Amino acid sequence: MSAPADNGVGTGVRAPKRARIAERTLRTDRWWLQPLLTVLGLSAFIIYATVRSFVRTAYWVPDYHYLTPFYSPCLSTSCVEGSSHFGHWFGDLPGFIPLGFVVLPFLLGFRLTCYYYRKAYYRAVWFSPPACAVAEPHAKYTGETRLPLIIQNVHRYFFYVALIVSLVNTYDAITAFHGKTGGFGFGLGNIILLGNVILLWAYTLSCHSCRHVTGGRLKHFSKHPVRYWIWTQVTKLNTRHMALAWTTLGTLVLTDFYVMLVASGAISDLRFVN
Numbered sequence: 001m002s003a004p005a006d007n008g009v010g011t012g013v014r015a016p017k018r019a020r021i022a023e024r025t026l027r028t029d030r031w032w033l034q035p036l037l038t039v040l041g042l043s044a045f046i047i048y049a050t051v052r053s054f055v056r057t058a059y060w061v062p063d064y065h066y067l068t069p070f071y072s073p074c075l076s077t078s079c080v081e082g083s084s085h086f087g088h089w090f091g092d093l094p095g096f097i098p099l100g101f102v103v104l105p106f107l108l109g110f111r112l113t114c115y116y117y118r119k120a121y122y123r124a125v126w127f128s129p130p131a132c133a134v135a136e137p138h139a140k141y142t143g144e145t146r147l148p149l150i151i152q153n154v155h156r157y158f159f160y161v162a163l164i165v166s167l168v169n170t171y172d173a174i175t176a177f178h179g180k181t182g183g184f185g186f187g188l189g190n191i192i193l194l195g196n197v198i199l200l201w202a203y204t205l206s207c208h209s210c211r212h213v214t215g216g217r218l219k220h221f222s223k224h225p226v227r228y229w230i231w232t233q234v235t236k237l238n239t240r241h242m243a244l245a246w247t248t249l250g251t252l253v254l255t256d257f258y259v260m261l262v263a264s265g266a267i268s269d270l271r272f273v274n
């Protein structure tokens with residue numbers, strides 16, 4: 001693959017003082033594999049989540065109080081009875097508005113502006129650059145200094161909303177310990193819901209903004225031992241941020257899929273208690 005025409009005013013590998021190399025890359029390994037897998041993984045999740053958010057069926061299991069995270073919190077009178085844990089803030093919604101519309105833009109915004117996902121889709125979708133030592137097709141590079149990419153700076157605010165969403169999901173997971181005839185109950189669905197919410201917390205707390213919130217702007221860690229301890233714990237989690245980003249996409253789909261199967265009657269929940 002040859003490099004784009006060099007008009008002498010480019011940046012990066014096409015900057016006037018860079019060596020003239022005709023090939024776009026000299027790499028001979030399968031450098032394209034990781035961007036390709038990233039595109040496939042993200043596309044699969046977006047398609048699944050979009051379809052499930054609009055179908056409005058099989059998102060609540062009344063017997064065991066399982067609610068899929070894609071519909072939580074469900075705040076409209078269009079939500080099926082029992083699924084609105086935080087009341088009805090809105091009347092009936094037309095079919096083109098997802099029942100989880102309050103939270104979906106924030107969840108999407110949190111993920112889209114995430115430092116890891118930015119790296120992933122800048123490489124895999126925008127080819128900026130597609131891989132290490134592979135020239136990008138764009139003639140200029142302006143980074144995140146102007147619209148629309150400067151909007152990425154709002155990530156820290158999405159982080160605060162994500163904390164609230166994690167609390168809501170935690171509440172859902174706790175209320176799901178519900179037996180068919182009332183009282184306490186426990187089934188495979190509880191394990192899946194609980195596992196999902198624990199991993200969502202791990203992903204949220206491993207956020208780079210969380211690291212800054214806990215330990216940023218401190219000149220002397222020794223004078224802030226509590227914040228320093230919290231920062232070191234968040235930093236340990238932060239090293240797993242990429243893995244958590246992908247794992248939580250998987251657990252979100254798994255949780256929703258399991259709730260859908262049980263709610264639709266395709267399978268029965270494996271019950272351990274009641």
Ligand code: FES
Binds near residue numbers: 155
């Ligand atoms: Fe990924 Fe904040 S950096 S969620």
